[in-house]
Each structure stands twice: as C-alpha cells, then as structure tokens.
Amino acid sequence: MTEHAKLIIDGKELTLPVIEGSQGEKAVDIRSLRQETGYITFDPGFGNTGTCRSSITYMDGEKGILRYRGIPIEQLAEHSTFAETAFLLITGQLPTQDELTRTSVYLNDFSPLHENMKAFYQNYPPQAHPMGILSAMINAMRSFYPELMDLEEEMNKTYLRLISKIRTMAAMAYKISTGQKVVYPRPDLCYCANFLNMMFDNVVVPYRIDDDLVKALNVFWILHADHEQNCSTTAVRVVGSGKVNIYSTISAGISALWGPLHGGANQAVINMLGKIHKEGLTVKECIAKAKDSNDPFRLMGFGHRVYKTYDPRAKIMKKMCDVVLSKMRINDPLLNIAQELEEAALSDSYFKEKNLYPNVDFYSGIVLRAMGIPTNMFTVMFAIGRLPGWISQWKEDVADPEMKISRPRQIYSGSTKKDYIPIEDRG
Ligand code: SDX
Numbered sequence: 001m002t003e004h005a006k007l008i009i010d011g012k013e014l015t016l017p018v019i020e021g022s023q024g025e026k027a028v029d030i031r032s033l034r035q036e037t038g039y040i041t042f043d044p045g046f047g048n049t050g051t052c053r054s055s056i057t058y059m060d061g062e063k064g065i066l067r068y069r070g071i072p073i074e075q076l077a078e079h080s081t082f083a084e085t086a087f088l089l090i091t092g093q094l095p096t097q098d099e100l101t102r103t104s105v106y107l108n109d110f111s112p113l114h115e116n117m118k119a120f121y122q123n124y125p126p127q128a129h130p131m132g133i134l135s136a137m138i139n140a141m142r143s144f145y146p147e148l149m150d151l152e153e154e155m156n157k158t159y160l161r162l163i164s165k166i167r168t169m170a171a172m173a174y175k176i177s178t179g180q181k182v183v184y185p186r187p188d189l190c191y192c193a194n195f196l197n198m199m200f201d202n203v204v205v206p207y208r209i210d211d212d213l214v215k216a217l218n219v220f221w222i223l224h225a226d227h228e229q230n231c232s233t234t235a236v237r238v239v240g241s242g243k244v245n246i247y248s249t250i251s252a253g254i255s256a257l258w259g260p261l262h263g264g265a266n267q268a269v270i271n272m273l274g275k276i277h278k279e280g281l282t283v284k285e286c287i288a289k290a291k292d293s294n295d296p297f298r299l300m301g302f303g304h305r306v307y308k309t310y311d312p313r314a315k316i317m318k319k320m321c322d323v324v325l326s327k328m329r330i331n332d333p334l335l336n337i338a339q340e341l342e343e344a345a346l347s348d349s350y351f352k353e354k355n356l357y358p359n360v361d362f363y364s365g366i367v368l369r370a371m372g373i374p375t376n377m378f379t380v381m382f383a384i385g386r387l388p389g390w391i392s393q394w395k396e397d398v399a400d401p402e403m404k405i406s407r408p409r410q411i412y413s414g415s416t417k418k419d420y421i422p423i424e425d426r427g
Helices: 031-036 073-077 082-091 097-109 113-124 131-144 152-178 193-199 213-225 231-240 247-259 265-279 285-291 312-327 333-346 347-352 360-371 375-397
Strands: 004-009 010-021 026-028 057-058 065-068
Touching: 004 213, 004 247, 004 312, 010 031, 026 247, 057 265, 065 073, 065 082, 065 131, 073 213, 073 312, 082 097, 082 152, 082 193, 097 152, 097 285, 113 131, 113 193, 113 231, 131 152, 131 375, 152 193, 152 375, 193 213, 193 285, 213 265, 213 285, 213 312, 231 375, 247 312, 247 375, 265 333, 265 360, 285 333, 285 360, 312 360, 333 347, 333 360
Parallel strands: none
Antiparallel strands: 004 010, 010 026, 057 065
16 A cells, blocks of 8 residues: 655655555545645645545445445345434444334434424415525524533434424425425324325325335435535535534535535426426437537536446436336326436437436436425435435534544635725725
C-alpha cells in the first residue's frame, strides 16, 4: 500500500500521509497542507474530497455496488423491512427478534402527533409544497420534544420518534390538503401498512391493506435509506457539526433534499415524462434536447456523481414497476416512455461517453404514481426513506473524535483593497 504522497510546491517537497479504507479506497490526508505550505486545495462540489471516515454505507460507482453496514442492497431489498434496515443503519447491527419487536412497539407508540402540532396544518397556505411543511414540522419537534442528548436510551427513542412521526406528518399533510378527514395510525399495522392506511383509508371506501404494496413500499424506503455523503447528508453533517439539535439538523437535510438535482428529481422525472406525453415529443427529440448544451432540458433521473454505471437501486426499482403496475392493473404510458428513453439513451454515444445511466429516481416516480401517491409528495417519500440514513450519519459525526465544526476555506476573487466613497461622491 502507498504509505504517503509527495507534493512539491514552491521548490519545497511535502510528504503527506495516505489513508486507506476497508475496501481499498485511498485518500491523501491534507490536514497539514495549509500550515506547511500556505496553500489550500480547490474542489467545488467536493467531487474529489473526502469529508469523513464512515462505516455506514459503501458504494462503488464503477461497479454499481451499494451496501448498508456491509450487506448488499439487493439482499436487504429482498429479505428485510424498512424498520429492520433503519435499525441496522443506526446501530450497525441487524436486530434480534426482541430488538425488532421493541422497535416496532416504539414506532407505533410514537406515531400520533402532539395535538398542538396540527395548528401548523390549519395555518399553512393550502397549496404549500409538502416538503416545506415537513421541514418546518420536523424543526418544530424540538419545541415539543426536547431531546436528552446525554442519555443513549433517550436518544434511541428520539431517533424512533422522528422515524415514526415523519410518516404521520406526511400522511396528515396529504389528507388535510385534500380536505379529507385525518386518519390516525393503527397499533395493529406495521410501519409501511400504517402509512398506506393513513394515506388512503377514508369514510367512503375503507382501505384494504395489500401485502404486495406493503412489500413494495418497504423496498422503496430501503432503497432510499442511505447513500453515503450525498448532498442532503452532507447538509446534515455540516449543520450537525455546529452541535445543533437533531430535529433542526434533520430539517436542514429535508431542505437540501428538496432540489430537483437531488431528491426532487423523482418529481421532476414524472413532470418530464408527463410533458413528453402531453406534447407528443418523440424520444429522438428528447435525447437531442438533453444533449444540447444550449438547451436547459436535462434527462431527469439520469446521471450521478458517483455511479458511472447503472444505479443498483434503479435496477430494483425498475422491476418494482412491473410488480406494482400489474398489481394495480395499470398500463401507465409514462412507463413506456421511460423505457424507450432509457433504451435510446443507453445506446447513444453522448450518454455512454459521459457515463450517464438511470439513477434511483428514474423509475421511482412510476412506482409511486401506481401506488396512488400524489406527485408533489414524491420527494417527501424520499425524505421518509432517507431519515434513518441522516440519523445514522449524524450520530456517527457527533461521536467522531476526528470531526470538528465544518468551516471550509475559499479562494477570494473579489476587489482588492479600496476606500469607502461617501454617497455624495458616488455620481
Ligand atoms: C440523487 O449523491 C447521491 O447519492 C444522490 C442520490 C441519493 O440517493 O442521495 O443518489 C439521489 O440525487 C440522484 C440524482 C437525481 N438527479 C437527477 O436525476 C437530475 C439529473 N441529473 C443531473 O443533474 C446530474 O447527473 C447530477 C446532478 C445527478 C450529477 O451531476 P454532476 O455529477 O455534477 O455532473 P455534471 O452536472 O457535471 O454532468 C457531467 C456532464 C455535463 O456535461 P459537460 O458539461 O461535461 O458537457 O454530463 C452532463 C452534463 O451536462 N449531464 C447530463 C445529465 N447529467 C449530467 N446531460 C443530460 N442529462 C442529464 N441528466
């Protein structure tokens, strides 16, 4: 293994240590660089910068590998549940039966919202985006449920309180936005079945729990549960590094996820496919627009900072399309457009040269649509899934002796020194 790297700057040779991870990833440790040379590194978007050591999620972007605590995503999607995967991410171990039972009991016990939190919904603008409501509600939890940072058992309850209530908040936001009566969580239902029931049960047509849809929702949230140092997780780590309470830290993660380049892409994909369908654009026209650097059109759901091959989650999500659509007896024209787009893009030199493949968002919107989830809630669904990942990353960050408050440097490119000009002399 290479033990160190040599850097020659201004005629001075600097030896920098090399760090190697458990899967052979290597990094040059530059923590002494500025002190030794006065230089900093420059890496907008952090494409070449490691911000931490982490034992939570491993990704290999070239081989399309994704593992949570060492377990391949394919095995978790097939055998696990979202509650069990959340336990795995946060604690580092798969739960025993007793631990899983206790987790499920807490998730149920914590599912109701504080009655006073409902005032948020009554006073929010009726057409507010659910991500804005969710970010505000999670931040407000700090005022309703002060966490006791120094008691591990209390913090474990805080994690489960967050995971439980985010689901109730999402379903309640949907019910109130549609003018329907709010459906409360049921103690006899598991996490995912409870969410579907809170979303779709109503006084006219009682909702019938469908095991295939419950399984599909478990898989959907397992696939979204963590993804190492993505944009929203980095936001959680940066905000958390200032010792902010966990509720406000998670609220920052929700806000970061909202953007169409990140978690908002699933909604953007469906909007794109819907536009193509409505305007009768051909696949050829779409591919040409996506390749045209003068055209703002992007093939949403394609490309990834890390994956330079097919996103392993997209493969599983694509299979889920067939399961959910056939279960719901839906023939979705947007799925056909998505499949034609994928086929055309994967055989086009532009996409091949730039290693642009479908990511998790390309097919996830089709699955959510088939489940009956409204489009403006797609990113909320992503947030519910990602919450255990944000919690596990925050927990690792605050416990890491190497971590300090995040405070990057910059290269200043503004005016050199100049004097103040009194307003009467400004012309
Ligand atoms: C998620 O980080 C994570 O792990 C995120 C995530 C998670 O689980 O947390 O996986 C979830 O956010 C998935 C990504 C969802 N976003 C989208 O699907 C939006 C569409 N994709 C692009 O905006 C883009 O691919 C990103 C944002 C995903 C990645 O952007 P990068 O790594 O900064 O790459 P880039 O924008 O510099 O693109 C490199 C080249 C550019 O062309 P050139 O300037 O070199 O000529 O590829 C082109 C881009 O124009 N390109 C695309 C494209 N994506 C990149 N061209 C057409 N369509 C696209 N979708």
